[in-house]
Amino acid sequence: MAGRLRNLLEERRRTGQEEINAHYGELAEMDAVKQLEDFIKQRSSPETYQSYRGLIGQVHTDLRELEQKLQNAHAQRMHTRSGQSHHPERVILYIDDLDRCPPPRVVEVLAAVHLMLALPLFVVVVAVDPRWLLRSVEHHYRELFMNSMGTPGFTDAENVATPLDYLDKIFQIPFVVPPTTPEKTARLINSLLEALETADSPDAEDESDGPTARPDTDAAVDSARETTERGDEAPGTYEAPEAPGGGSVQLQLEEAERDFLARVGSLTTTPRATKKLVNLYRLVRISVSPEDLPAFVGTRETPGEHQVVQILLAVLVGTPRQSKTIFQAVQEASPNTKITDVLRGTSAGSGAGERVAALIDEINESTPVTMDSSLYQKWCLRLARFSFYTRHLIR
Known part of the structure; x- marks a missing residue:
């Protein structure tokens, strides 16, 4: 009788231990998921990498915020049926003297312009000597704009990207000012x-x-x-x-x-x-x-x-x-x-x-x-x- 009870208790102990181990596994898994969620939420916060973001990241954040504020203002005017007629519909940005900047800064500004033109809110006008733009882009991306003989995988000039191709993707309407008289x-x-x-x-x-x-x-x-x-x-x-x-x-x-x-x-x-x-x-x-x-x-x-x-x-x-x-x-x-x-x-x-x-x-x-x-x-x-x-x- 005592031996049978001992065996029964041992069986229950083993079963309980297995259940405990199973619950520990579930808890560990849940804890890992929780930690992963916390990590992702923490790293996805805009402030996490703020100190590592350069000009482009800062510009993108500011532009999005500005666009949202103007949209909110426009929605508020429509909601209140304000009679004010003078309100900003577009932001027109004029950029001059870009040909006085070093090549890295020129490329950064071009990237910022590209970001702005992706938003309906902005119109960008750039007055610059195109020779400086071309040389700056060529210098900054010199590994990309190699000639056809130096670019691996390409055998003819038509397949080689040029600085002009780069600028053409940014500026929708180039306008050449005629020489003076x-x-x-x-x-x-x-x-x-x-x-x-x-x-x-x-x-x-x-x-x-x-x-x-x-x-x-x-x-x-x-x-x-x-x-x-x-x-x-x-x-x-x-x-x-x-x-x-x-x-x-x-x-x-x-x-x-x-x-x-x-x-x-x-x-x-x-x-x-x-x-x-x-x-x-x-x-x-x-x-x-x-x-x-x-x-x-x-x-x-x-x-x-x-x-x-x-x-x-x-x-x-x-x-x-x-x-x-x-x-x-x-x-x-x-x-x-x-x-x-x-x-x-x-x-x-x-x-x-x-x-x-x-x-x-x-x-x-x-x-x-x-x-x-x-x-x-x-x-x-x-x-x-x-x-x-x-x-x-x-x-």
Whole structure:
């Protein structure tokens, strides 16, 4: 009897132990699932990897949040039947100066633009030199944009992706701005001079609520004065005389100067280069001493040296890559040689010297132009300091 009870108890113990083990297995499995769920929930939280996200991730988050807020605002207006007519329907983003950024940043911005264009809320307008975009994309993805011989698995050029293909997937409507014309450049120069001289007039501050800001001009004048204080070689003095009632005589151009600058400005091909030409000429003009100013401006019968300065600056700004060759040719020419003959004899690429000479001849048909090479030689080295391309000429 005792043996039978012992066997029965042993059997129940084994059964109970098996049930306990089974429950432990179930608990362990449930605990593993719970831990996995907790882990996934934790890692799926946006804050988990926030510190590791770069520009693109941050931009994507901000854009989604902005879109949601505007959608909520629009829904609220529709619900309340608000009579307000001025409300944002689209966000238009303008991007400029992208061609001043390093290639990695350019590619990041392009990726951000691609994200924005995927949302109906955004319209993106990018003003940029396409050459910079292409070189930046090519540099950043150089392993992808190999030629057909260097790309494994491809045997013909049609199967090789290019930077243009990459840009074509981002920009839906490319629009190429046509090059400027001499007429447009002349209008721009006159407009710039009018705005700058109005700002320099003694009544400019009286007509405004505060002082007029002229960063380009003021910086140029301060730089010129600083150069003189250091004792560097510079033409004339930077103690600019004041016009009656205030203002600077050197910054008030004569009609002959304005007209000539508008014509030689046709050598520049972009608004940025045109503005640079205007600023450089004003910088040089303010350096001319009062006693030398009449000869610098000249008369209708006797052309002034301002023509020489404007022509050389137009070469410096309009054809920067060829300016060193042209300036060297001018420096090495015989002082008695006509400047047009010197220019036509240069070896500057793309016929830059020929174009400048042709422009001088064209202007000379209606307005006498200084042809004395010695005057150009006088100003060459003084003006060469205003360009990286001609920096080696300074000695």
